[in-house]
Amino acid sequence: MNKVWHKGLPFSPEVAPYLRHMALVDEHREALLRLQGVWDSLALLGQMSGTATDIAQTRTAFQNLTTTLLDSLARRLRSHALERMAGKARVAIDILVRNLFERTADVGFLAVDGPLCTHAALDPADAGHAASRAALQARFAAYTAKYSVYDDVIVLSPRGEVLARRDDRHAITHCDEPWIAEALASDAPYFERHGATALLGGRQALIYARALRDAQGVIGLLCLSFRLDDEMAAVFRQLLAGANERAVICLLDERRNVLQSSDAWQVPPGARLPLNGERITFAGRDYLCATASASGYEGYMGPPGWQACVLTPLEWAFDVDENGAGDELHRLGASLDTRQLFDVELQGIPLEARRIQRNLSRTLWNGKLRSHGNAGQGGAGFATTLLNEVQRTGGQLRQVFEQAIAQLQSSALAAVFDGALFQARLAIDIMDRNLYERANDCRWWALDVRLQRALAAQGGPRAQASAAEAQQVLQHINGLYTVYSLLLVFDTQGRVVAVSDPAQARHVGRVLTAAWVGAALGLRDPERHVVSRHEASPLYETPGAVQGETHRPTYVYATSLQHEGQVVGGIALVFDGAPQFSAMLRDALPDETGAAAALFVARDGRLVASSDARWPAGTPAPLPATLLSGLAAGGTLRTELEIGGMVYAAGVAMSQGYREYRAGQAESAEDVAAVLLMPLGPRLSGGSGQADAGFVPPPAQATAESLDIAAFSVGGAWLGLPAGQLVEAVEQPRLTALPNAPRALVGMLQHEGRMLPVLDLGQALYGRTTATPDAPVIICHHSQGQGLAVRVDELGPVFSIPTAQALPSPGGRARLVRGADTASHRMLTLLHADDLWAHIGLGHDLQRTATVALPAP
Template identity: 80%
Template sequence: MNKVWHKGLPFSAAVAPYLRRMASVDEHREALLRLQGVWDSLALLGQMSGTATDIAQTRTAFQDLTTTLLDSLARRLHARALERMAGKARVTIDILVRNLFERTADVGFLAVDGPLGAHALLDSADAHHADSRAALQARFAAYTAKYSVYDDVIVLAPTGEVLARRDDRQPLQRCDEPWVADALASDAPYVERHGATALLGGRQGLIYARALRAPGATADQPAIGLLCLSFRLEDEMSAVFRQLLAGPDERAVICLLDEQQRVLQSSDPWQFPIGAPLPLRGERLMFAGRDYLCATAAASGYEGYMGPPGWQACVLTPLEWAFEDDQAADDSLRILGDALDTSRLFDAELQGIPREARRIQRNLSRTLWNGKLRSHGQAPGDTSAPGFATTLLNEVQRTGAQLRQVFEQAIATLQQSALAAVFDTALFQARLAIDIMDRNLYERANDCRWWALDVRLQRALAAQGTPRAAAAASEAQHVLQHINSLYTVYSLLLVFDVNGRVVAVSDPAQARHVGQTLTAPWVAGALALRDPERHVVSRHEATPLYDTPGAVGGGGARPTYVYATSLQHDGQVVGGIGIVFDGDPQFAAMLKDSLPRAADGAPTDDGTTAAVALYAARDGRVVASADARWPAGATAPLPAGTLTALAAGETRRMHIEVNGMVYAAGIAMSQGYREYRQGQAVSSEDVAAVLLLPLGPKVLAPDGGQDGSFVPPVAQAGTERLDIAAFNVAGEWLALPAGLLIEAVEQPRLTALPNAPRALVGMLQHDGRMLPVLDLGLALYGHATATSEAPVLICRNAQGQGLALRVGELGPVFSIAATQALPSPGGRARLVRGGDASAPRMLTLLPAEDLWALLGVPAEPRSLALPAA
């Protein structure tokens, strides 16, 4: 990997340009280099005094680890910034494309509206033309009252003349722009056009158009007019920007770009004006004298629709803010991190840093332990204060501990940042999931009211009970079938009379419902409506109108929503329309779109533990789920009452445990969209989105034993001094006389001994001799010592007999007065009380003669001796 030097350290080329903007990297770098400067001074003193000459290797190891740590930290800050920005860009364009998909269906439905076509065929000289135009304007007003996403509905003649429009403030009488002629000649389901147009007073606009055909006309016959729906793009994008850039510290800018990478919409026109070209050439952009980090995303597509060609979203953050650590210290995250195996949150390199730091520290501890052994062995009878060598070794040990602490703090910061990022992602994606649902159901609530304005459906229901009933029902079936072909999110559309009897359905395969009388509460609710702006919706429950696909004669009712409203004719309610939402695939698609993705748009699931996305009602009942463990109707994996108290639009984050795996949970309660569900009272049918992202399995607490270090007591005055070397075995602090110990070695190669006692784990070669290795944990407590990090102590008694002891960890080497070693009850061992008054611990000083007795032999076998080298 190419490296670039920055302030004396090598970094990956990808992050080098951003290092001066990464304050946290500089903070850790300065702390580590400052301590390494102290280390250099101590190493020099050690060389001059002839002690601690082998700490240079440890210094080099710490320096190498410093390089790895800081580079990893920089690369993670860089990757996290890009991931966060790419996520916002992807959400921006996908939310817009979902919205525009509905517009492509709307223009197809309205293009076959009877009064609209009749007006287009009416001669302008006809005496009824003015009345027809006024009626059509009122009809457009009724349509846009239900769909506030449109600011105008316009009908043009084949000559470009304006026949009628919703916004009659516009003085334009004729539009001769080339795109109008192209749209009139097109037989496409819709024509999508963005740009400045005289039709909208010269302003930029996004228009969906479709040629109008006379009843019974074929596609090759001339159009009788052109329907144009003007979408409120600026209004819609402003709402998206507000949602995604919530929070006082959000400094990013979101832009919608066209295929020439010009700004169509901007969350901050002062920084990126509309119409400005953005010369995007990667992740960094210089614009108007300012440096930005940027990420772009093209549409993922919805139901095969990809949005206007070439449109994409771009998120840009000024470089001075791009790598700010926005995670405040959070003790709960630190505590949570300590209880988890968070290895899945880090790449292999980051996982290796703590292991390497521990290995270096173990080597340092062993080096210093051996040095102190030699220091204490120089003058066994001296009662004076420790000499220069001991003082130097203690200072080296203190500096090494500070270095390790800086590493641990850096790793803890990374861990806390990683955990916080997961929680932020869970909450962000939950908000996205509920926003997608609210926007989707907004369309459903509008659809039923919009289609209730269709005069053909109104007349068909008014004709029930007359000789035209059958013909009228057939026409209604044809209308519903056409609508359902445009709006594929429904499994069934139906109309029913004032008695709740089904008159017609959109799907001939479900004609069995025709003639049945519906008794669900939503039917009576719809028939009771007199206001055309109102609708009803069923509970999310199983209904025979949404049965299992392919079931013979129906059956296997599934849960979904049914939206309904009344149909009125000549001021009288003549029946109602019900639209059955195809909940299973539609909710699944919403939840799939809400799952987090990597910067390149690929799913982040590693195939081992997947994220979980679901919708749940306030009582915890699952409405829809992307995980088979929690199907619709099951109980969501949340503590009881979690959703009950949430207000509309309120969010919450928490962690939960499911079968030993801990998840970060992001929860967002529905707040509606535009007019949909705004200001409604709290209901048991309110829905929240729940996103669960795996953090890692829970780590079991270690069993029993003492934890923490042993603090040596202050040596008392006395005629006899004891030099003691301490170590930990199975959680117990033990010690041996320092004069009995030669040195500590790490992970020596062992030769197995057949048929040996379990505690005798093998033989090792040391100084030309083979020594038996005793696992002291097994010998004394029956618990084997972990071999990966266990030091081995080389012992030799006064008779020259050798022995090696495997222990858990090394402790201090210190001196006490002989009188401070107290007799133990019923044994030859002695006890030493630790010097920590707040948490005193006892250390057991083992008698030397007992060690060889543990082997079951009185002395070292002569056959084990090797010739001197």
């Protein structure tokens, strides 16, 4: 791939336009280039002095890794920003479309309302027209009291005359705009129109209309005016709730004109956006841009061409939330196997950094061995000083890499946790909005005079005919509102009078005994309703099951039916919970992973719904019992949960209702929370087998008799050998296996023309094999000149101490050396190369001595 150069480094073309806005990339770039400048000076000094010539290769490796790291960081910043914005855009348009789907059904229901149609058919010259108009306005007020999503309900004559309306502040009496004739002529279930209209004072409005008909034909037009401004303001508030949120969300029509904007000062309604990719310029300002079209709901896609657009000013688009990438996330990342979470390149960066550092450690270790071997030569002191400075600079480079990698990983983890919480909020918002409609539907349909008369007629001569009429009404309603598996009406004894589904006519005549039945019949206020617990219901059976065999859990919404001031029965709505909750959770799941799980959980721990077949509805949720107990309405939390050996990022959001729905209700065991689980990975088992901290040699002292020691770690302990017994550390040697060899003898390697046995010192001393594939191998020699290769975990310092400071160890030749960190009593065990031969089958007496002399850490 062709690269684009920026400030001396190559980057992928897709991130090049954004680099000057990526402060995090510049911060790490400057630190790395500054240290590499120091490295260049050290390499030059090494070449001039004839020492440390190998560090040039390490410098090249670090430079290549710098390029990979910074490019990966830039691409991840870009992708995270776009993913976050695209998620907001998708949520904005999908929430709106779900809402508007209900409006397409409302206009179909209300268009067959008896009093409304009667008034539309009445001659305006009729003496009772004024009284009928006043009664209809009161009826509209009753409807909109339950559905506050409408700001007006209007009835027009076929000639465009205003026959009645909810909001009579508008003086207009007639409207002949072309869309009215088009709506009157339409046979579609609804007519949808957005634009300015004189009916509403010339303002922009989203109207759902349907022709009113009787036996003679079209008698009028019903228009429902949706509160689009109010609805989008609520959506924008929810999606831009973060304290540092700088994005602007817009609703666009098919011509990319802005219909609604979260910030009219930046992007005003009426403007046309030049959408031509992920980066646009508008009003002299550069933005990162993401758009989304509707996913659709129940086959409805919303007004044609509408989409949501999220714009973030480029100067803010790539800011990193420092609060989300702290020590806690760093510790979590270090404790998990995150291979499923991070891409191959990101996984490879720390491995490559570790490989480079191992090679550097080997180079420096060998250099210090040589310098200690030439202690009598004048340049040894300079060489040691130079090597120490190289080691210090290499350590600083490694630290910058580790910080950058840790920040990358922590930021990625933070994005997962933020995403889980965002999607949980989305899920519970979808649920609240959906159940708001259910609570309103039962109260709205209870106003239908045909159902009221049918229940009032029970026990009289027209009981059977009235029940048949009620069935037709329910069947018509259920055809419009497909989210219910069954609608039914029942009399004051709880006996089912009519149902919406002829295939479930077996319920007719059944006396309902559930607690919600009596509660509904006891209601006198038409603004109130009742809802069942989420539990298995005989009214909601598994399709295809033997009758009564499988009752599924769901909600039943109900209220009383009143006629002439008296309760004559009730209406109940059986929510089709299984597919509807499944659709809600599916909409809340992120697109990029199929492993995430979404749950609706009651406060008492019962599962209302689950996207994961492992946890079916009605069973206990796989969550701690106390997780939801203290969460207030609208409260959220993010946490980590371990389920079945997998650690998940969990976002939890408790229901807070929507508009009037559940407003001010007391805390209950029936409260529902959404839980979004995103897998992070399994826990890493045990420790790494590396020393818990570096061994710090004691301060150098001038003495006549000194001992040079080369240190290394094995199994978490610090060990060493006299430098004079060591030849060098070698780079990832190829081993030849030996059949039937002791476990500690892992093979043979070729070194300077000889085949040497390779001893895994961790296995030999502590029974723990060194698992790192690129673990260092050091070459030492027996007192008789025989060579031996020893595999260790890490290389340590090469240093000198007075011989007297090497304390004898009981039972053998091993000695103990106290480090400079006396507060922690860190010790190094000084071995002898001859003792190592005991572990490959030579000298059983030496083997026993060595085993006693080398204590486990």
